[in-house]
Amino acid sequence: MSNTFGHYYRVTTFGESHGGMVGAVVDGCPSRIPLDAADIQLQLDRRRPGQNALTTARNETDRVSIVSGVADGLTLGTPIAMLVHNDDTRPVDYRRFTEIPRPSHADATYRAKYGVSAGSGGGRASARETVGRVAAGAIAEQWLRIRWGITIVAWVSAVGDIDAPELEGAGIDRAAVDRHPVRCPDAAAAAAMEQTILAARDAGDSVGGLVTCECRGVPPGWGEPVFGKLHAMLAAAQISIPAARAFEIGAGMAAARMQGSQHNDMYVMKDGRLGTVTNHSGGIQGGISNGEPIVFRVAFKPPATIARSQRTAGYDGVDQELAAVGRHDPCVVPRAVPVVEAMTAIVLADAALSAYPSCERNGYDSTDGPRP
């Protein structure tokens, strides 16, 4: 299902980049959760373009309105629809792409699938599409925090050749992440990343990067084995973000190089519950959360649209020079941080709702988590 994600906590997004508005409908959110637009606006502001020199010049205020599903500051259990107007659309920018498909962009594939060209349909293959994800994720996160005491924090862990030191388990919070516009909590790495991004931009180029995400407080027992493994759902969610190219959970790609005796996470008592000494599994075993922090990384490619001239063929097959017009980020990872958090929250809310009825042993163990 293209524009709906989730089985229990279900998010449907809509809206083209160059249309009048974008939005989301959240269905399946429990009733009586405190919620107002400001809770959502916070994350939308972190996603918003035009925040600083590192991001696209497109200027959007991205004010969200909640048009259903909430009354008197509480969710009703009915679908929550949210709208965000597009203020700064310039469809004229895109006319040329009806003749030349932008390299590594979705112009040609949308045309193959839908028979429509960039100026219109291509408007869904855009960073703007993530507004709906972030709005829907903010509601999920609100519930996960209030009902379950869960914290989700993502940060930029690499830009081009610059790596941040390993920060998993260091208790990073969003304030630390936002201290530098590049959204890497390590000051030195952040400064170097910024230089890398600005250098790419000045060269009319773009650069890729990595986002790391850590979820603390997820109770054991969430996730479905076999096809609905919690990390499989996280993979689908993260890889569906525009420009995402790779997903790894726990030790990830490095696990392929390890031996079992290195990789295995031994059990040990921790604060009265069974925990693990290491966390190479990234908080998930057999597709089900084990109570350790869930840790994963997502790789993002360099944005396809660059100012440098590129030699490429039009739909007519004739080779020509193409230099990007339009306003685009030289690097997506700083703004991808709240999107990664949003998709994570949506997956976890879905897993939480799915976990309620698993076991009839002694009530619903898998849902025993903190309550306010």
Place this chain on the structure above:
Amino acid sequence: MSNTFGHYYRVTTFGESHGGMVGAVVDGCPSRIPLDAADIQLQLDRRRPGQNALTTARNETDRVSIVSGVADGLTLGTPIAMLVHNDDTRPVDYRRFTEIPRPSHADATYRAKYGVSAGSGGGRASARETVGRVAAGAIAEQWLRIRWGITIVAWVSAVGDIDAPELEGAGIDRAAVDRHPVRCPDAAAAAAMEQTILAARDAGDSVGGLVTCECRGVPPGWGEPVFGKLHAMLAAAQISIPAARAFEIGAGMAAARMQGSQHNDMYVMKDGRLGTVTNHSGGIQGGISNGEPIVFRVAFKPPATIARSQRTAGYDGVDQELAAVGRHDPCVVPRAVPVVEAMTAIVLADAALSAYPSCERNGYDSTDGPRP
């Protein structure tokens, strides 16, 4: 949905490792596709344990029977149910794990979720669960080959520290893959990988590895944008395979290190259709296939069950020595190859069926592919 995968081509699997049988039901397969059990048996035989010194000693014949959905050698359009008996089950092996959860195995998480312990429920968190995937994938592959001319080939590209040379685009076929039991088509790399696996086994240890998969002949226009991106579905499918830890499409993790001018795939005419010079996108742009080969890699961790003694806590929190009993592979990747192919086929069949009605322009362009 835990045990069902796919929206249009839908696969439901069942069966515990130590129960009487495992199986799969395929719903949504078009009618009148030539199919008999031998088509499925071929891939089950490649997945089967006990093939050689590199795999577990568990001895299973894995004969599949098709009990519905096929008559006179043709599919009927009705659900295709397949059964495979478990011949060599020894449930007694697992009794101890009701007291000590195996490190990095799903014993503790199944217990948290379902309130049941290893000997029974844990039997679904097992390589044996992949029998149903392979059977269902073989049917999908049959249709993709006959109807669309699609070829799917996976191979082992790394084991521990040993890497195969890059073989994407080299026209590797399954015969080349199967020439060496390690399932790496490069003879020298295969020999070194075999040594690595045997060394791990002899040390009572295990080792991880990488599988690369290439799909040729996928027509442009398959995959849904936004949440149903073709590579997001591939990611979910592959990461749901037991022991999978990372997924990357095209340039993957490396894309995070690249600049746009390097990563972009320029268009060029190829045999009368618009193709790309490079394939860093791995055959998918904006979530939709572009007609280039779809290329991705999956990282598998070293198997958790090892003969070496490990110091770990029981459910009671008391630390003790645990040495594995049971029969397990020292490295999963050789046997993971047909499982990766199967999950790929299931995703592509689902995408094919979903692609039919996308566009009303001039018929169903996105489905114009080769026919016999």
Place this chain on the structure above:
Amino acid sequence: MSNTFGHYYRVTTFGESHGGMVGAVVDGCPSRIPLDAADIQLQLDRRRPGQNALTTARNETDRVSIVSGVADGLTLGTPIAMLVHNDDTRPVDYRRFTEIPRPSHADATYRAKYGVSAGSGGGRASARETVGRVAAGAIAEQWLRIRWGITIVAWVSAVGDIDAPELEGAGIDRAAVDRHPVRCPDAAAAAAMEQTILAARDAGDSVGGLVTCECRGVPPGWGEPVFGKLHAMLAAAQISIPAARAFEIGAGMAAARMQGSQHNDMYVMKDGRLGTVTNHSGGIQGGISNGEPIVFRVAFKPPATIARSQRTAGYDGVDQELAAVGRHDPCVVPRAVPVVEAMTAIVLADAALSAYPSCERNGYDSTDGPRP
């Protein structure tokens, strides 16, 4: 899934009766279908309250805006979001129902499920909720008409004790239906129905009725056997309409009284294709359309909210007099007509999209008509 209907043509609706707006998102609609807001407005106007003396005095203009998924008068293949503002909301009317649940209304059951009371959550259990259905159905109908030549016409066939003569097969069109505000194409019956409705209204009461729906031009081969039978999907769709109480296909309830030799529809050649002499099956056999008109009826109860005083208990169990406030229809069937048509169109569009890939014999026969 509460607020989403359909698997391929998927409709998600949102909005409370007394909130700011109601709306719908349609996902899965093929691209390049001619569509503008006027196509949708036509059916919304037929559903609109305040049309005449037979309907509620609530006054809504119900102007729809399409905010995504359409450009240059053609669908894009992306989700089509539609918004309709609530002009005439008076939430104050409903305050009392937080203490006394309205008999045969959803106040008490919403409170049991969601812990919220009438003024807010109850606002989804309202005829206003059908705005989204009608908007989404109008798009489906547009495609069914243009692509498949399908006509869907519903009319009022009974109000209280007044029955219309049997009009199935008489080629009734919407102009004939709309000739009288009661929406019964038979003038004499319509006049009697009107009297029945006005008498009920004047007595501070309400009255039930029947809607008959006929779909012409549905090709053979649509619908899924077993659980997804075409009439099972129609039943779910129609019975989900507020106030619907019964659904019957073809001979329906009367079939229970018949013998096989009476009920069986014999085959005969009709205009070069195999048709049936009678149509007791209502156009569907084994869950699959057979090319004959699809005919079914839906029974609607009398509206629960009536001006007459009723003796009923409050949540505190204390018996009291309750006389309705608020503005409600004395009979829903005239306004239910476009809602029944909308839900029918949604089911048929879903079935059409699902029918494409059924059979690989010689293309996609099931969408082309009967075979020799």
Place this chain on the structure above:
Amino acid sequence: MSNTFGHYYRVTTFGESHGGMVGAVVDGCPSRIPLDAADIQLQLDRRRPGQNALTTARNETDRVSIVSGVADGLTLGTPIAMLVHNDDTRPVDYRRFTEIPRPSHADATYRAKYGVSAGSGGGRASARETVGRVAAGAIAEQWLRIRWGITIVAWVSAVGDIDAPELEGAGIDRAAVDRHPVRCPDAAAAAAMEQTILAARDAGDSVGGLVTCECRGVPPGWGEPVFGKLHAMLAAAQISIPAARAFEIGAGMAAARMQGSQHNDMYVMKDGRLGTVTNHSGGIQGGISNGEPIVFRVAFKPPATIARSQRTAGYDGVDQELAAVGRHDPCVVPRAVPVVEAMTAIVLADAALSAYPSCERNGYDSTDGPRP
């Protein structure tokens, strides 16, 4: 989705009437529910053909085996697969129907959809398909009884012109239902119904009938408003049973003839909870259960296959005489009783699982009964 029903409690059935076996896979059933094959066999025996003179002479033992998902007499939370062998298949009976489609049977529509003819694909449009429903329903019923104290009882309330007196609310149990093979608890009516069935059979004809179903003990708060209304799900489930033609909840068709003041169910205190004086709503208001018994009726047509000769056209359009061969029931309702119960149980189990997380006010009230 054709062969899968339910979102949370998910049933997938498979198997052709004339193939080797039929079966079902149940996914989403909570773990640790006591279950063994005998619980399922009980209902299969009630569904079984060849029980007495009223049913088809086809002789099937219908022994079920559970091949996964249960160990030590408890469910594991993993999918429960069940198999039932077809003992008495005679495919030769059906050869003629490849030339002449049986009137009011699915031969022609299956051929239109799948391009296959009766002897094979038609084998899914058969009463035999209901074996899987009954098996899956028996598990749902087991959970509903043990966990929720729910009782589901269906009985034959009409055959042809013979009506049973109204028995809703009379505390009918299955022993009373099974006292007479016709499965009507009223002895006089049962005897008359039997005569009607035998007369139809002796005339080489068949006859239709009605089944009434009552569910006691369903807590308030189950069911989803809008599209997932509890009675909409029941309608889809019941109408999907072979030969079902109509569904009515509560007052049903009669509601169309009533006035609001008659139809409304007034609230009153009953045993300390808010109940209703009458139950015209059939236990559901706004799509959500209200704690009163859920009561509905399903109309079944007379079986299409009759021994009397019928004049009908072959696929070639040529009119001919067709007299049924094969072994068929002269009336389906006695054997439909356990099928109606099974589909009801599946819908209620699905609704129960869906109801857990609705409201965050003070735990999961909607599963605990009405609130003050």
